[in-house]
Amino acid sequence: ENLYRIAGWGEPYFSINAAGHVTVSPQGDRGGSLDLFELVNALRERNLSLPLLIRFSDILEHRIDRLNACFAKAIARYNYTGGYKGVFPVKCNQQRHLVEDIVRFGKPHQFGLEAGSKPELMIALAMLDTPGAMLICNGYKDREYIETAMLAQKLGQSPIIVLEQLEELPLVVEVSQSLGIQPLLGVRAKLSTKGVGRWGTSTGDRAKFGLTIPEILQVVNQLKEAGIINSLQLLHYHIGSQISSISVIKDAILEASKIYVELAQLGANMKYLDVGGGLGIDYDGSQTNFHASKNYNLQNYANDIIAEVKDACSERNVAVPTLISESGRAIASHQSVLIFDVLSSSGVPSDLPPSLDIEEHPIVRNLWETYKSITEENYQEAFHDATQFKEEALSRFNFGYLTLTERARAEQLYWACCKQILEIARRQAYVPDDLEDLEKIMASIYYVNLSVFQSAPDSWAIDQLFPIMPIHRLTEEPTERGIVADLTCDSDGKIDQFIDLRDVKPVLELHPFKSDKPYYLGLFLGGAYQEIMGNLHNLFGDTNAVHIHLTPKGYKIEHVVKGDTMTEVLSYVQYDAEDLVENIRRRAEQALLEKRITIQESQRLLQNYERSLGRYTYLSP
Ligand code: PLP
Numbered sequence: 001e002n003l004y005r006i007a008g009w010g011e012p013y014f015s016i017n018a019a020g021h022v023t024v025s026p027q028g029d030r031g032g033s034l035d036l037f038e039l040v041n042a043l044r045e046r047n048l049s050l051p052l053l054i055r056f057s058d059i060l061e062h063r064i065d066r067l068n069a070c071f072a073k074a075i076a077r078y079n080y081t082g083g084y085k086g087v088f089p090v091k092c093n094q095q096r097h098l099v100e101d102i103v104r105f106g107k108p109h110q111f112g113l114e115a116g117s118k119p120e121l122m123i124a125l126a127m128l129d130t131p132g133a134m135l136i137c138n139g140y141k142d143r144e145y146i147e148t149a150m151l152a153q154k155l156g157q158s159p160i161i162v163l164e165q166l167e168e169l170p171l172v173v174e175v176s177q178s179l180g181i182q183p184l185l186g187v188r189a190k191l192s193t194k195g196v197g198r199w200g201t202s203t204g205d206r207a208k209f210g211l212t213i214p215e216i217l218q219v220v221n222q223l224k225e226a227g228i229i230n231s232l233q234l235l236h237y238h239i240g241s242q243i244s245s246i247s248v249i250k251d252a253i254l255e256a257s258k259i260y261v262e263l264a265q266l267g268a269n270m271k272y273l274d275v276g277g278g279l280g281i282d283y284d285g286s287q288t289n290f291h292a293s294k295n296y297n298l299q300n301y302a303n304d305i306i307a308e309v310k311d312a313c314s315e316r317n318v319a320v321p322t323l324i325s326e327s328g329r330a331i332a333s334h335q336s337v338l339i340f341d342v343l344s345s346s347g348v349p350s351d352l353p354p355s356l357d358i359e360e361h362p363i364v365r366n367l368w369e370t371y372k373s374i375t376e377e378n379y380q381e382a383f384h385d386a387t388q389f390k391e392e393a394l395s396r397f398n399f400g401y402l403t404l405t406e407r408a409r410a411e412q413l414y415w416a417c418c419k420q421i422l423e424i425a426r427r428q429a430y431v432p433d434d435l436e437d438l439e440k441i442m443a444s445i446y447y448v449n450l451s452v453f454q455s456a457p458d459s460w461a462i463d464q465l466f467p468i469m470p471i472h473r474l475t476e477e478p479t480e481r482g483i484v485a486d487l488t489c490d491s492d493g494k495i496d497q498f499i500d501l502r503d504v505k506p507v508l509e510l511h512p513f514k515s516d517k518p519y520y521l522g523l524f525l526g527g528a529y530q531e532i533m534g535n536l537h538n539l540f541g542d543t544n545a546v547h548i549h550l551t552p553k554g555y556k557i558e559h560v561v562k563g564d565t566m567t568e569v570l571s572y573v574q575y576d577a578e579d580l581v582e583n584i585r586r587r588a589e590q591a592l593l594e595k596r597i598t599i600q601e602s603q604r605l606l607q608n609y610e611r612s613l614g615r616y617t618y619l620s621p
Contacts, residue, residue, distance in 0.1 A: 006467070020475030021036060037520065049544060060098070064109065085111070088111065113135055114138060115135070128157070135159040146168070169219055188210040189216060246295055253309065279330040281294070329529070336526060338522065341449050344515065345445065345447065347444040470520065
């Protein structure tokens, strides 16, 4: 358990059972659990191939309930007289089944949606049917966006148009006058509070979105002039995603609540304070302010926000707002698990040559002597010797003084030395700096049926750490250390950073791969942002996805969303499958004419080609 830190990042949804399989408790501590390995086998029996994205809708429900329960508790604890109405930022995962679930599970909490673009507005307007839930309209807006949002008021919805750019204001005023509809407005402030980590530049004067304080004042004045200052009801900010430190969250809410109070006193009709996203996920389970973690829990988050806003409002005798948060990552990350299989593995050739010939080259001999002399006392020195001899061997080979066979023997001995030195180094409490890369050098490569670019793009693009581990064989010691290489022919298509306590490690503990037995790995906490940002590099398409719901009688597969076929991905790049088949058929006919192929061979080729087009883009076992 400790190896993969599952208790840290998986609580209360993921753990390991006595059979050594990962178990999922989709309803957290309030329901049953299921064996993930058995579930994967059962799904494969239903002809669902790997890689497979398994979505647990109950986890989504649990996350929404938990967030709302924490705010409810904070509201009660601080006698806060306002309420909390969260929204889900659709950008985080726009898949229809997921958004439907969020709206459904959110109903008891009046949980709403946030749109960050015109297409997302289309989703939010059509999908959100919860009376009283918030619909927050962020992002760049044109006339059509603004008109649509305002007209939707006539359908009984209350979309709040959040001004992010000064240029949006005249457009809003004009549309409102021409439609005769009073808009519901918010302003997004550029806070001076500095965000941290990868999205730290989401705040400050140079941030991409939001209005500076002088600009906000301009908005207030122009709304007063237009006679619609009553429309301004909401203050919004977003200081970036995955905020790992609670102190940053506190600084931001402190600054924002002061702005809120001032706006209320300037005559705006303030009702809502929207704290944006940023609520972090503990990817490495360390509960620290490391970028893959966070040093606070949901309850601390809710408490600090409620307490700060209450203080700021009571100091200035302003009614407290309804609080809104736009947590995406914290709602959607846990619900999906990506399962993929290992296709093969390769390690460095570190077996010792059985014996040394009398005639052996002196360099090979030196390496042999080095190998024989390695001890706990001299392993660091032995590493330097072996490295030097290996480099010498390479240089002699390049000058033509070493044969290919001699070079092979030298390299084999070098790896044998490294293997032994690494075994000693692993037993030490302190590993010398110059040996730190040894794990990386000696790592096996596990080739997996997956595209990192499609399924875990943040791992490639921004070195995001996701927990990855085998989902079975966990009673067996994982004696190998490996990196994960994907199917794409791109050297970036790999994962070679894994979670460690407040750090990253270059290799993952894995079991020896046996080609006659499936070996499944799971990538966890990837339910936010990965699916939509995934790309078609090498034309590996969307993976198969299933939605699982746990009932008292066992699990139920609610939806199966088939991954892309080759025909589908080829059509994204404007190939027509029928044209392609026709091309091959014509060539086969020509080859038949010229007697280069038999009719049986040509039929077999065409059948394979046509069948492949209808198939999944990933490898079949
Ligand atoms: N709100 C806005 C305006 C955002 O830009 C984002 C994403 O960065 C979010 C909410 C969601 O943030 P998170 O996933 O960190 O909760």
